[in-house]
Amino acid sequence: MVKLDEAKDSPRTGDYIIEDxxxxxxxxxxxxxxAVFYPRRNNCSADATxxxxxxxxxxxGTVYTFTVARQSTxxxxxxxxxxxxxxxxxxxxxLPFDADEPPVIGAAVEIVMAAGPRITDGGLVSIPHxxxxx
Amino acid sequence: MEDIFVLGIGMTPxxxxxxxxxxxxxxxxxxxxxxxxxxxxxEIEAAWVGHVFQxxxxxxxxxYAAGLSGIPIDNVENACSSGSTxxxxxxxxxxAGAYDVVLALGVEHMTTxxxxxxAPDPSDIEAQLGLTMPGIYAMRAQRYMVQYGVAPQDIAKxxxxxxxxxxxxxxxxxxxxxxxxxxMQGRLIADPLRLHECAPISDGAAAVVLVSKAKLKELGxxxxxxxxxxxxxxxxxxxGLVDMTVEDLTWRTAQAAYExxxxxxxxxxxxxxxxxxxxxEALRVEGMGLVPHGEYVARVAKGEMDLDGILPVNGSGGxxxxxxxxxxxxxxxxxEIVKQLRGEAGERQIANAKIGVAHCRGxxxxxxxxxxxxxxxxxx
Ligand SMILES: [Zn+2]
Numbered sequence: 287m288v289k290l291d292e293a294k295d296s297p298r299t300g301d302y303i304i305e306d307x308x309x310x311x312x313x314x315x316x317x318x319x320x321a322v323f324y325p326r327r328n329n330c331s332a333d334a335t336x337x338x339x340x341x342x343x344x345x346x347g348t349v350y351t352f353t354v355a356r357q358s359t360x361x362x363x364x365x366x367x368x369x370x371x372x373x374x375x376x377x378x379x380x381l382p383f384d385a386d387e388p389p390v391i392g393a394a395v396e397i398v399m400a401a402g403p404r405i406t407d408g409g410l411v412s413i414p415h416x417x418x419x420x
Numbered sequence: 421m422e423d424i425f426v427l428g429i430g431m432t433p434x435x436x437x438x439x440x441x442x443x444x445x446x447x448x449x450x451x452x453x454x455x456x457x458x459x460x461x462x463e464i465e466a467a468w469v470g471h472v473f474q475x476x477x478x479x480x481x482x483x484y485a486a487g488l489s490g491i492p493i494d495n496v497e498n499a500c501s502s503g504s505t506x507x508x509x510x511x512x513x514x515x516a517g518a519y520d521v522v523l524a525l526g527v528e529h530m531t532t533x534x535x536x537x538x539a540p541d542p543s544d545i546e547a548q549l550g551l552t553m554p555g556i557y558a559m560r561a562q563r564y565m566v567q568y569g570v571a572p573q574d575i576a577k578x579x580x581x582x583x584x585x586x587x588x589x590x591x592x593x594x595x596x597x598x599x600x601x602x603x604m605q606g607r608l609i610a611d612p613l614r615l616h617e618c619a620p621i622s623d624g625a626a627a628v629v630l631v632s633k634a635k636l637k638e639l640g641x642x643x644x645x646x647x648x649x650x651x652x653x654x655x656x657x658x659x660g661l662v663d664m665t666v667e668d669l670t671w672r673t674a675q676a677a678y679e680x681x682x683x684x685x686x687x688x689x690x691x692x693x694x695x696x697x698x699x700x701e702a703l704r705v706e707g708m709g710l711v712p713h714g715e716y717v718a719r720v721a722k723g724e725m726d727l728d729g730i731l732p733v734n735g736s737g738g739x740x741x742x743x744x745x746x747x748x749x750x751x752x753x754x755x756e757i758v759k760q761l762r763g764e765a766g767e768r769q770i771a772n773a774k775i776g777v778a779h780c781r782g783x784x785x786x787x788x789x790x791x792x793x794x795x796x797x798x799x800x
Contacts, residue, residue: 321659323787325545331657331787351664353558354611355550359536362550370559376660380546388611391566403550413549 301326302397302414308345309397309414313377314338322377346396346419347373349389355403363410366403371395371416384415394419421680424514425636425644426798427521428457428629429755434743435593437623442474442529446482449625449748450525454486457629458641464629465519466492468509470502470526471747473533482527482625499783500696501652502526503626504750504794510630511650520635526752527625528745534621537609544786554618554697556784558610561699564665565612568714572612576603577720578698579616582734585727586741588767593622593743617698622743626751628758645758648775649680649797655789662789665714669790670707670781677795683775685709688797690731690760690770692753693779695738704779705733708795727770735760735768750780754796761800774800 301312314323316330316338324343329336352369355362367383383389384400400415430452432445440448446469454461467488469479479495498505503526510524537552544551561575580600586592598616606615636644653673662668678684688710695701702716710731711719719725725733736742736756739749757776759765765773776798783791 319659321657332659350661351559351563353555353562354608355537355552355555355558356607356611357537357554357609358550358552359539366550368550368555368559370664372661378658378661380549380551382549391562404548 303342304399309399310342310345311379311397311414313341313343313375315341322375324377324379341375343373343375343377346394347371349391349393349395350378351391352383352388354388361405362403363405369395369416381414381416384417389418396420422515423633424511424647425631425633426628426647426754426758427631427636427639427641427644428453428459429758430454430456431591431626431752431755432624433591434622434624434745434748434752436531437529438531440623442471442478442527443481443485445529445623445625446478446525446527447485449527449627450483450486450488450523453523453627453629459521459629461486461488463521464488464491464523465521466513467523467525468494468496468506470496470498470504470506470750471528472497472499472502473530474528474747478527479525482525498792500694500746501750501780501782501792501794502747504753504778504780504796505652505792507628507751507754507796508650508652508794511647514630514632520632522630523627524630524751525625525627526748526750528747529623530621530745531623540784540786546786552610553784554610554613557697557699558613560664560703561612564699564702567665570717573600573604574717574721575612575698575702576600576614576617577717578695578701579603579740581720581725582695582738582740583616585735585768586737589737589742592737592741593620594737594741613697613699617740619696619739619744622745624743624745624748624752626748626755628751628754643762645761646799647796648683648799649677649795651676651680651795653793655791657787658789665703667703667707667789669793670704670779671709673793673795674708674779677777677797681797681799683797687775688731688777689773689775690735691733691777691779692736692738692756693733694781695734695740696744698740701733701738704781708777708779727768732770735765735770750778750794753778753780754798757798761798
């Protein structure tokens, strides 16, 4: 695993690095029980261990499940696809899906930057998305 | 442990109440529960009031509207389990011997407090990414379909059953049965869940008067129903790649209730469960150990969960049919079970109702399986 420097961007939306156009999400791993958390945390929510190690997740995973949200809160542009993606680092992360068509469960995905689905200041902001592996 | 009894129940119609405030609805439920118990307001020693979106001191406003003031009033927020958590709090106070006559009220005026799809708290990253409550359950439904080989229309039969029951409940938000075709032609909210498979936005209130065994002896009420167990648990932190079709929170809460009541899942005669979405009913009933994992929708198709089936589920119409004013929901479930055990459920009466269970589970917070779950067991 890569040891990362303290990230500068907002911890609220989750941090990431971009290597060769591939997005790797920053996560935390508990040195005591091995639990992995995304977004990053200061302590382990299973056993309160602190501090945690920083790791970068793989730049892809598999679709655990998904849905097409057709009704949402007012700040989202519907419809949009959401998926829970399982990473080999043993953590499941919710990600918007960069496609109009939903994926199938078990599909291999890569993590990329794409716009949406949240409308911020009148526009869609680019954030990490999952898309079918190409 | 000293026995606790439900002496009085009260519930407003669930639905849209543009001309009543939350306090009005709460007061109405309280007055109905007091009249049903045959008690005056002065006999209530303390009250717990569950609500989610009603703002500061809703409990005081509702009880003042009912003419009760000065007693200890505790406002309780625990997501969709707020009302049933108020009941749990009340049982602790009775068991501690602090009081003999207490009130639990749940109230919510959703149509004024709320619009759009219900979502987790906006501070959660998942909410910022667009996760809504329908979205969470839709994703669990997608998994359920793949793991157990069922189709959307199999799950949709849960909505058909509950709306059929709701049509027989004069207090329901929806009073019209729907066919499977109608459910399947409904608008998709979050694939595969369609409009009829999502609980509506409802206003309403429900209240129960709980008494100690000693007080019941003194009053001599004959319609009292024993509250044999009241359990509350919170969701555990989710670590690793867990099975999202299995509800650890529901199972742990149910286990605690079974132990408290001294009954096993096999002895449960009927259930009111938290069917905020069609798929949720399957996850709850399986989670409580009443049906093996993956078998629920097939049992529904066979009619086993109908009012005349071997395990009637959501005979009231459930959240899908009766409505879901968040804070009121958990109390209304207990109200329904008391009606059934008294034999006062009218057209919905379940034959030989002896032991009923109410399951209420609420909310989603980042990193935990669920926020709060209650299981109450009542015995005739
Ligand atoms: Zn740990």
